[in-house]
Amino acid sequence: MLNQRPSGYEGKNESNKAPKPPSKFLWGMEAIFIFLSILTVIALSIVLYISASNNKKAQEAANIFNSSTNYNQKADDSQLVAKNEPAVVRIATAYCPNFNLKLDSAVENFSGGCSAGYGSGFIVSPEGYIATNGHVVKSSVGEVLSTSIDLGNLPIIKSYLSFLNKAGLISKSTESDFYNKAASGDKDALAAIKGSLSDSALEKTEVKENSADSVYAVQLSDEVVSFDLGNIKNFGFNDNVIKARLVDINYDPYENVSKEGFNGSDVAILKLDRGTNYPFNRLGSLLNVTQGSKLTVLGFPGSAENELVSKNQSLPTTTQGTVSSIRNANGTNNKLIQTDVSIAKGNSGGPAYNSDGEVVGLATYITSDGSLGASKINYMRDIQDIKDLLIKNGIKVPSESTGNQKLWEQGLSKFNSAYYTSALSDFQKIKQEYPQNRLVDNFIARAQDAKSKGKEATDPSLYLIIIGFSILFIFVPTLILFFTIRHHHNRRDKHSKYVNAKITSPLELNQAPIDNQPIIQKNQQQPRNISVDMLSNAKHPPKN
Structure with missing residues (x-):
């Protein structure tokens, strides 16, 4: 047989086939990964910047709630009332x-x-x-x-x-x-x-x-x-x-x-x-x-x-x-x-x-x-x-705020933190459910006035929404791309190792792997590779 692997070799070494080389769009995916990473950092930086600036804004706006007071104790008193x-x-x-x-x-x-x-x-x-x-x-x-x-x-x-x-x-x-x-x-x-x-x-x-x-x-x-x-x-x-x-x-x-x-x-x-x-x-x-x-x-x-x-x-x-x-x-x-x-x-x-x-x-x-x-x-x-x-008389009274009382306190807390839009929503509900509240109309008017003058602070829940969307639409896809690129890199590494190993492999010398080499018996000559010219000059045995 000419330049032929020993029989039985093909079936036993399918696992040694060369891995499929990485796709050509790998570099494009890496570019997208870098872009999304940068976008995530920018988005979160904006959120943190807005949060920091609004903290100062909320502190200033909160003074509206206690505009007639000059120190914290009196501010607490007005909120208590x-x-x-x-x-x-x-x-x-x-x-x-x-x-x-x-x-x-x-x-x-x-x-x-x-x-x-x-x-x-x-x-x-x-x-x-x-x-x-x-x-x-x-x-x-x-x-x-x-x-x-x-x-x-x-x-x-x-x-x-x-x-x-x-x-x-x-x-x-x-x-x-x-x-x-x-x-x-x-x-x-x-x-x-x-x-x-x-x-x-x-x-x-x-x-x-x-x-x-x-x-x-x-x-x-x-x-x-x-x-x-x-x-x-x-x-x-x-x-x-x-x-x-x-x-x-x-x-x-x-x-x-x-x-x-x-x-x-x-x-x-x-x-x-x-x-x-x-x-x-x-x-x-x-x-x-x-x-x-x-x-x-x-x-x-x-x-x-x-x-x-x-x-x-x-x-x-x-x-x-x-x-x-x-x-x-x-x-x-x-x-x-x-x-x-x-x-x-x-x-x-x-x-x-x-x-x-x-x-x-x-x-x-x-x-x-x-x-x-x-x-x-x-x-x-x-x-x-x-x-x-x-x-x-077997009458139980709550130790914590519930119902309209809880809603009222919640609205006051938001108002005091300059979250006027959210506070207005609570106050409007109170006005609808308990119109006898003597203070609600005044707080609605004050919240609308502060909001119209641009003294609104951003509600912290908005930051959570932004971060949530960032995670959902930027960070998660970025992670998927990261693992996809990592998978492609692994395939590329396997392919490179296979190519390098093939150059020095016995298969390049038309020999079977060591574990498939036939055992050479004592006094048995190894087969020789015979060229076509040698065959043409060879003497045939006489015919009977």
């Missing part, structure tokens, strides 16, 4: 009890009289539970009689004069004379009748309430809740002024405090008759409140409603001060917070917040020794008294 103010409510109470008065042998029954008063409170759960003072929702008989006399309630005036006569405090003729003057609208006579309520002779009068027909109106927005003097229990309820019911109370107006001390607290819980997903305040604890701690109070003091301001709007007022002392209530284990925070009539039941924005107390008492120039000392009821009443 904005976060909690929508849950602060004004409460109007018409308390109409049926009761008896007894002094010695004199007994008189009273019905049809009502007290009318305002107070403050705050929503503690999305379901519409409201915390307030007990004296905001329940009045003493003295207050009922006083209001009835002011309103010229003749049946109550007649019963009261009859009681004074039975008790031997006025004569029958005086009773008749005062009644006739009151019926004619004589103001002096009405003032004299009302003044007798403080007569020391009545101090020992026993009071027994038989029942009470009370109406509670809760003002959620800035729309004023007011009494109809013609029908004191008519409040004209609507979406902004909602009726509520009394859930429970820890307060006795007749035996609440005496020389021996308190026999209870002064707290109550109301429940709005309709609606859900209300904003609410979170409840804190006195554990982290100490002497000197800062307090912020929100409420509706009556003195703020005067001839200087519009009668068509009612807004909560904020006052601040510190904890003067934390005292034990006389006669009980309850705590009282002594404070220099200004508390006025109408503030009762309003929340007092710690620096974390949690309610730690309720504005409740104002005391004075009556001496000239003596300063008033204010006290707050411990929020634990409300917590105990909630637990007693």
Whole structure:
């Protein structure tokens, strides 16, 4: 055989075939890889640059939120108020009890009289539970009689004069004379009748309430809740002024405090008759409140409603001060917070917040020794008294923001970080879902103004989107190209090794690989390569 591999070689060495050489477009792919790598670096550099520049921009723009303040503590205060103010409510109470008065042998029954008063409170759960003072929702008989006399309630005036006569405090003729003057609208006579309520002779009068027909109106927005003097229990309820019911109370107006001390607290819980997903305040604890701690109070003091301001709007007022002392209530284990925070009539039941924005107390008492120039000392009821009443009635309140409250806080946070577009989206949702929010329109206007002036900072979520697209459309394809090029390089290396090995291979010498060489037996000649010329000169053996 001429220049032929030994038999059996071909089948056993298919794996030694030369690898397929790399494609000619390899260099083009490498160029694309370099281009995409550079593009990725540029894109991420732009994102980081925008982020850095907007951090400064956001810091400057955030000052809009607290433009009236010059230091961080006040900035925090304004945010605390904005976060909690929508849950602060004004409460109007018409308390109409049926009761008896007894002094010695004199007994008189009273019905049809009502007290009318305002107070403050705050929503503690999305379901519409409201915390307030007990004296905001329940009045003493003295207050009922006083209001009835002011309103010229003749049946109550007649019963009261009859009681004074039975008790031997006025004569029958005086009773008749005062009644006739009151019926004619004589103001002096009405003032004299009302003044007798403080007569020391009545101090020992026993009071027994038989029942009470009370109406509670809760003002959620800035729309004023007011009494109809013609029908004191008519409040004209609507979406902004909602009726509520009394859930429970820890307060006795007749035996609440005496020389021996308190026999209870002064707290109550109301429940709005309709609606859900209300904003609410979170409840804190006195554990982290100490002497000197800062307090912020929100409420509706009556003195703020005067001839200087519009009668068509009612807004909560904020006052601040510190904890003067934390005292034990006389006669009980309850705590009282002594404070220099200004508390006025109408503030009762309003929340007092710690620096974390949690309610730690309720504005409740104002005391004075009556001496000239003596300063008033204010006290707050411990929020634990409300917590105990909630637990007693199986009412659970959230410890974290949820629903509309969470959305409101989220919008405020974005606004404060100058992410006005995103904040506007949250504020618009709040306006749609809870239009009673007194602050939302103002924040919408401020956000739109800041946005129009180019003070918008880029939302961090946008950076994540850009980076995500960079990874998806640039980095991932770049990785694919990288591994593709690596695969081609491997093929090229294998091809080069094969070519180099072939030059020195026994196959180039027309020999089989060593493992396929025939075994040379002893005394056996190796085959020789015979040329054509040699064959032509060879002698043939003779034919037989």
